[in-house]
Amino acid sequence: xxxxxxxxxxxxxxxxxxxxxxxxxxxxxxxxxxxxxxxxxxxxxxxxxxxxxxxxxxxxxxxxxxxxxxxxxxxxxxxxxxxxxxxxxxxxxxxxxxxxxxxxxxxxxxxxxxxxxxxxxxxxxxxxxxxxxxx
Amino acid sequence: xxxxxxxxxxxxxxxxxxxxxxxxxxxxxxxxxxxxxxxxxxxxxxxxxxxxxxxxxxxxxxxxxxxxxxxxxxxxxxxxxxxxxxxxxxxxxxxxxxxxxxxxxxxxxxxxxxxxxxxxxxxxxxxxxxxxxxx
DNA sequence: CTTAACATTGACGTTAACGTAAACTCTTTC
DNA sequence: GAAAGAGTTTACGTTAACGTCAATGTTAAG
Numbered sequence: 001x002x003x004x005x006x007x008x009x010x011x012x013x014x015x016x017x018x019x020x021x022x023x024x025x026x027x028x029x030x031x032x033x034x035x036x037x038x039x040x041x042x043x044x045x046x047x048x049x050x051x052x053x054x055x056x057x058x059x060x061x062x063x064x065x066x067x068x069x070x071x072x073x074x075x076x077x078x079x080x081x082x083x084x085x086x087x088x089x090x091x092x093x094x095x096x097x098x099x100x101x102x103x104x105x106x107x108x109x110x111x112x113x114x115x116x117x118x119x120x121x122x123x124x125x126x127x128x129x130x131x132x133x134x135x
Numbered sequence: 136x137x138x139x140x141x142x143x144x145x146x147x148x149x150x151x152x153x154x155x156x157x158x159x160x161x162x163x164x165x166x167x168x169x170x171x172x173x174x175x176x177x178x179x180x181x182x183x184x185x186x187x188x189x190x191x192x193x194x195x196x197x198x199x200x201x202x203x204x205x206x207x208x209x210x211x212x213x214x215x216x217x218x219x220x221x222x223x224x225x226x227x228x229x230x231x232x233x234x235x236x237x238x239x240x241x242x243x244x245x246x247x248x249x250x251x252x253x254x255x256x257x258x259x260x261x262x263x264x265x266x267x268x269x270x
Numbered sequence: 271c272t273t274a275a276c277a278t279t280g281a282c283g284t285t286a287a288c289g290t291a292a293a294c295t296c297t298t299t300c
Numbered sequence: 301g302a303a304a305g306a307g308t309t310t311a312c313g314t315t316a317a318c319g320t321c322a323a324t325g326t327t328a329a330g
Contacts, residue, residue: 093260
């Protein structure tokens with residue numbers, strides 16, 4: 001509803017808050033932690049572009065899987081700013097590679113969790129049948 | 136190392152702590168929250184059987200995906216103890232069904248996260264190449 | 271039976287990730 | 301241009317999920 005002009009290019013904090021169903025405070029908090037750094041208007045208000053927006057999406061996605069913000073920061077390749085750029089990129093690549101492996105193993109584990117729950121459900125259904133048949 | 140007799144049947148708290156790489160405190164904490172309820176020895180020490188053990192595994196699995204303990208409790212169908220058993224089972228089944236859907240969508244999301252990271256990695260690699268070729 | 275290693279309860283401490291409130295400034299709308 | 305509605309910073313509060321003693325009891329090994 002805000003920032004009507006160029007609305008496909010830039011977003012206010014409450015635009016993003018509404019879109020991703022988080023509070024503005026949450027978004028500011030991510031900035032405090034160095035995960036976002038949006039531009040500012042003359043009046044010092046935050047304006048987010050599409051890159052900021054997809055970074056936020058990535059952060060929230062990571063969070064949903066129990067990653068801590070610090071890990072997410074590493075994943076998207078922040079800090080290590082004191083290295084030369086090539087070395088910094090190599091570090092990020094290495095980190096990303098490890099995280100990719102981790103994510104794949106998480107997918108496997110989720111599949112196991114799914115099976116656990118299915119087994120539990122099956123047991124419950126059998127128990128329920130047993131309860132309903134006799135009476 | 137402990138509980139040498141019948142070691143394939145029962146486990147001490149530190150057995151499980153070692154096996155799953157968590158602290159005994161963590162396991163006791165889960166019990167405080169009603170997620171576990173192991174038997175006790177005459178001397179009041181906890182003894183866990185295989186069911187307790189796999190429940191712990193389920194708890195830890197859920198935790199790894201950012202589920203809160205309370206949600207996990209719901210998933211494995213605790214509380215609602217004041218309902219008759221059939222209704223309790225139906226509730227658990229309903230809850231489990233919702234969780235299953237959620238888990239499947241999480242698997243999809245993880246796949247998206249995986250792609251995000253792969254795209255990031257690809258970008259970084261291109262950047263690295265550009266840095267290494269010219270000089 | 272004694273000692274070392276392990277366990278128990280209770281209580282207080284810690285950390286991450288925000289929530290909330292206050293005091294103020296922009297921006298938008300009428 | 302004046303009020304209403306967003307946004308800003310600062311600072312303190314909150315909650316989940318444990319960590320960390322401390323004081324005391326239990327079990328296994330020699």
